[in-house]
Structures are given as C-alpha cells and as structure tokens.
Amino acid sequence: RDKKAFIAGVADDQGFGWAIAKALAEAGCEISLGVWVPALNIFKTSFEKGKFDSSRKLSDGSLMQFAHIYPMDAVFDTMADVPEEVATNKRYAGNKAWTVSEVAESVKKDWGNVDILVHSLANGPEVVKPLLETSRKGYLAALSASSYSLISMVQRFGPLMNPGGSVISLTYNASNRIIPGYGGGMSSAKAALESDTRVLAYEAGRKYKVRVNTISAGPLGSRAAKAIGFIDDMIRYSYENAPVQKELAASEVGNVACFLLSPLASAVTGHVMFVDNGLNVMGLAT
Template sequence: MNFSLEGRTYVVMGVANKRSIAWGISQALHNAGARLVFTYANERFEKPVRDLAATLDRDDSLFYECDVTDDDAINQTFENIKNEVGVIHGLAHCIAFAKREELKGEFLNTSRDGFALAHDISAFSLAAIARAAKDLMTEGGSILTLTYLGGERVVENYNVMGVAKASLDATMRYLANDLGKYGVRVNAISAGPIRTVSAKGVGDFNAILKEIEERAPLRKPVNKEEVGDAAYFLMSDLSRGITGEIIHVDSGYNILG
C-alpha cells in the first residue's frame, strides 16, 4: 500500500491566506510528496497563493484562476490542467460564500438571491467541479470538500450557510454514488471552528472557541494541520474503502448533545 503521494497531483481550490484550511491541506499533501495545482477565485488571491506556494520546497506547482459560478471558467480551468499535467489524483474543494449580512440574526430573514448565491458557490460548485475533474481522474481519485456542523444542526448565526452545508453534504453523497464506479471517492471533512478568513468579523468567535475548550472531548480547538492530516488520509490509499463519508475533525465536539 502506498502512503506516499509522490508522483501524484492534487488540485486545491480555495487557499486565501496562510490561515486557510486549504493551506493546511496543501502543506500536508506537499509533505507527503504530492505536486499541487492551486485555483483561486479572482486576481485578488493570485499573489497570496503564489507567495505561499513559493514557500514549498518544489517549483512545479501550477496556478489557475477559477470562478466557480461560471461553468465555462470551470471547464476551461480543467482543460488547462489536463493539458499541463494529464492526470490528477484528487481535489480539495475548500470554497464557500454567503452574504455577510445573512450570517447574523435570524435565518428567517434570508433573501431569495442570498439563498441562491450561498447554495451556488458553496454546494452546487462541488457537483460542477466533480464533473469537470472526473475526466482527469483516469487512475481513480479522491475528492474532498469542507463542511461544518451547522449543516447537521442549528448553530447560531450560521444561518443560510448551514442550509447550504446540508446541501453540500447531500451533494457529496450523491456524487460518491455516481463516481464510485470510476474509482473516484468523494468525502467531506467537518472541521471544528478555526480562525480563518471565513470566521473574520464574527464577533463572538472567542466564545465559540471557549465552548470547545470547555466541552469538546479533547478540550481544545482543532488547527489546520490536524485537518490537513485527515485530508492526507482521505487523499491516500489508506482510505481506499471510504466514500460518501463525513469525517469530523473537531476534537469530538459533534458527539455532544
């Protein structure tokens, strides 16, 4: 069995800065020997992603802009990746968005377009990307997305993003069923709260972390390295019997009532 990812290529979508879970995943895959292909939403993120990748001790990483709300952009991105590397062995989808004003107060006030936007970027994009990436996974593959407990139960303020995560979770399972026959596995990691750009501006994030320190079985918040290691497991042959699964990397918080 192959624990190493040497000779393999993985696409990581959604690195925003050094705190990003996507960056923790990138580092873990890199340390296991993988070649990385980064995609970012728009030119604003190009330099941060290139600067971070430059800290890795290899220079064959690739970079592509990919607006996941645009089918043509998705198809073009994977066409470009195919022309450059031929085969990919996995993909990490670390992408979500909801309007800031809909991530506080009551879910009841969610707008029609805010609901559609959150679902388009945070859930449908996984299906669109899986469809485009499948053609590059000719040696089998592992697709990974990031979800959160707020898709399974009500978490204050998470609101429309929680509903979008529930959709993402189901999307992941349906894709796992469709793609299994091609040797492609599809799973999700449900990470505990980590102070990333997503969490920026969340007033009571300290209170959320304090709750984890006091109540989670492991009594500490998780970090992006712990999520990265679980991602490495899901990208490697060690997880070859696992698909359609949500692995909680959350210090055990989700088991509490």
C-alpha cells in the first residue's frame, strides 16, 4: 500500500514543503496539500497553467500528482474561532472548511487515514522588528501561526493517523542562538516548536503510536524567507562559515524529511535534526 502524506504549507515550488512533497512522491507516497487560503487561488492557477511542471517532474519522467488540495488556515481550529472580518474577507469567503479541524474532517472523508503529516509553515507579522520592539499581538500571532499550529494539527490529525505514522515540522536555529533580524517573536516561536516536538513525541507517541520530529534547516531563499529581508546575507554567511561550503538545496531537506518520515527512522522521535551544512556546530566564524 502506498503511504498517504498530508502536507501543510505549500504555496509554490520554491519552499521546503514542495521539496518534501517531491521526495515523498519519489518514494511512492500519495500526497495531499493544505494551502494557505489567501495563496490558494494563485497556487491553483499556476499549477493548472503548467508553471510548476518542470519542478513536478519525477525521476521516472512522470509528474508529481496531488490527490487533494485543500484550503487551510492553521491559525484557526474551528469556525467558531474565525473573526467576522476574516470570514467575510473576499479571499476567504469563496472557500469552505479551511480551519484545521475541518481540513482534518475533509481529509478523513475524502481520503481516509494518513501515515505522514508535514507542517512546513510559519508566519510572524512583526518578523522584521527586534524582539525588544515586538508587540504582544505580534508575538502571539507568531506563536499561533508557527508553533500552536503544529499542536493543533497533531491534535486534529492524530486520530486519523495510522499507527507507525510520523509527523515532521521545520524549525530554525534562531531558537538556540541569537540571529539578529529574526524578530517579531519568531525566535521564540521556533524555541516553542522544538520543545513541543519533544512533548508531542511523548504524548502522541503514546496515544497514536506516531513519531514527531523537526528539522532545523539552514537558510533557503523561499518566499517566506525573502519576506524577512536578509536571506541573501544568511546564505552567504552559511556558505562562508559552515563546515560544508555549498548552498543548501531544498531537496536536501526533502530527503532527510523522507528518511525521518519513513520506517528507516522507526526509533527516532522527539528529535531536532539539523540539515544546515553543519553551520550549527561552529563556535567561531572563520
């Protein structure tokens, strides 16, 4: 039986979510996506127009397929949480059932149980502000979108995961080390995500017999990273200082995700795995 993977946080072919989808597709998984509601239209249009065809190509020449593409907003758990201005926003009003609980229900109804759950999303409205200047609202928004969203997904998808299943998210070493410029509470959100990975590994491990890990990735020029503003400097810094001097490819993260999500990693859970050309082990920039 092909394994089924639900991936939240794909809205183009540039980020880690897409690369993970591709690695899983190469390994024979069926894939469904949860796409952020405001990004769904453009994603679907680009997809239908063939804009992603070259990056959809698998090694056997076929194109990666998605079983289902759902609108999703990981900041809301049920419709009761959605404020009026979001519910009536024209980008949301045309879509249905995009809260985390509703997406999980749709997946169960349309597709049945899943084996793999991928959380590849983050958002911090005040990311460009230093922590010292971050508002309470901005900080909580960063934690809501980037950390609680994982808890919510494991809560709602856990019951429809097959025993032996596996969950993965993406984190960043700003949780442990000071990365000036990674602000707005995003460093805090990643620290929470890593701690929650351990606690969820225990709780969901016992309850659903699934594993929960996170990948601490090096810098990649994705859409989200470009919004932070200094990604080119980070890529250059990593290139100059990491033990392995090359630019990180999204596919390298996709491959490690595929390993962690597979039975090859059946004894690995609660782990933060660095996929960063080794930058995190350096103590002194050279």
